[in-house]
Amino acid sequence: MGSTAVVVGGGIGGLAAAIGMRRIGWEVTVVERAPVLEDAGAGISLAANGLRALDELGVGGLVREASRGQYGGGTRTPGGRWLTRMDGAALERAVGTPIMGIPRSTLHSLLRASLPAGTLLTGSEARSVRQTGPGTARVDCGDTVLDADLVVAADGIGSRVRSRLFPAHPGPVHSGSAVLRAITEHPVELRTDFELTWGRGAEFGHIAFRDGRAEWHAVLGLPAGTRFADPLAELRRRFRTWHDPIPELLDATRPDAVLQHAVNELRAPLPSFTAGRIALLGDAAHAMTPNLGQGACQALEDAVTLAAALAVGPTVEAALARYDAERRPRSQAVARAARQAGRMGHQLSHPLAVALRNTAMRLTPSRAAMRMILRHHDWVPPRLG
Incomplete structure (x- = not known):
């Protein structure tokens, strides 16, 4: 059984994988092509499955201390009418958080x-x-060459490692949408912890942070490559008639803080997450649309499952086969569900379809809605020790 690994990619999934493997006694090196990690980015919602993974990695407590629970909120129409209300306390009773x-x-x-x-x-x-060789893999970083018993490719949706391992795979495709997001410059007055508003061909959502600031995002149906000269001004124009606090959130944001990205996904599922002594993890393996907020959580699940499989062996090959068997079906099912959620959300634009969707949401019993949430959130991690 091997004991050295190289992780390609220093994002959330790559770092979590490194922590997990170190917890079972492996020596790990993480290589990240960015020369400086600037701590950029917006916000993340962590569901019970992601938090349980972080607990198993030994950092769950610290993450909870830095987070804010989403107890109140739900989904609304642009005019402000509630379609569903979220009961964070009920979710906490069901899954512990x-x-x-x-x-x-x-x-x-x-x-x-x-x-x-x-x-x-x-x-x-x-x-x-x-x-x-039969038991080694190599990562060539130019001046540095690293040999290891295992390489974990956590190099994102545009993974070069994946394209080399599976050259016939079509790779990522555009979902038909773009997301613009930012964190407010200062604390804002909010009545809820979380909201999502679905309009015709667009959505707007926010989550509140512990320090009073908020992350917001807007998802728009846009062709690939669309860029706005002034994204914040464009959003103010598009959402000027939507309910409070959407205009206030945009007003509390610096123009240079807005990030814009095309929403891409691995629509064609990979035939395997492993090849020889190389494993794919996170977006490199199963990049999905953000409609369920499960991208980071699935990467964290990957990290713990991989470390647990390596801990019990008996060989690296056997561990990787177990990792693939456990992670591929679940993560690809979550990706399909996320894609379907997008079709029922901001991708709807016909007035009749929107009206039918809104009526169905209002009439869905709370217990049924909770069951749909638990389908993805209620995951129990393998133990690392």
């Missing part, structure tokens, strides 16, 4: 701090990843 909101930069910082100095090598681009 409400959904927690945290800035992405804070989560990333907490994960980095859980690794020893020298584990994360920034400014190190993995130019090639290949298996060099």
Whole structure:
């Protein structure tokens, strides 16, 4: 059984994988091509499955201290009418925790701090990843060449490692949408912890943070490559008639703080998450649309499941086969569900379809809605020790 690993990619999934493998006694090096980690990004909602994974990695308590529970809120129409109300207390009774909101930069910082100095090598681009023998793999970063018993590719939706392992796979495709998001410059007055508003061909949502600031996002149906010269001004124009606090959130945001990204996904499922001594993890394996808020949570599940499989062996090959068997069906099912949620949300634009959707949501019993949530949230991690 091996004991050294290289993780390609220093995002949330890559860092979590490194923490998990170190907890079972492996020596791990993380290579990240960015020369400086600027702690950029907006916010993340962590559901029970992601928090349970973080607990198993030993950082759940710190993350909870830095997060704010989403107890009150729900889904609304642009005019402000409630379609569904979220009961965070009921969710907490069911799975032990409400959904927690945290800035992405804070989560990333907490994960980095859980690794020893020298584990994360920034400014190190993995130019090639290949298996060099029956029991070894190599990562070539130019001036640095790393040999290991295992390579974990956590290099995101545009994963070069994935494209080399599965050259026939079509890769990521555009979902037909773009997301614009930011964190407010200062605390804002909010009556809820979380809201999502569905209009015709657009959605707007926010989550509140512990320090009083809020993360907001807007999802628009846009062709690939669409860019706005002034994203904040465009959003103010599009959402000027939507209910409070949407205009206030936009007014509390600096123009240079708005991030805009095309929403891409791995629509064609991969045939495997592993090849030889190389494993894919997170968006590299199952990039999904953000409609269920499960992207980061699924990466955290990957990290714990991989470490647990390696802990029991008996060989790296056997561990990777177990990892693939456990993670591929679940993560790909969550990706399909996220895609379907998008079709029922901001992608609807016909007035009749929107009206039917809204009526169905208002009439859905709360117990049925809770069952749909628990389908993805109520995951129990394997133990690492």
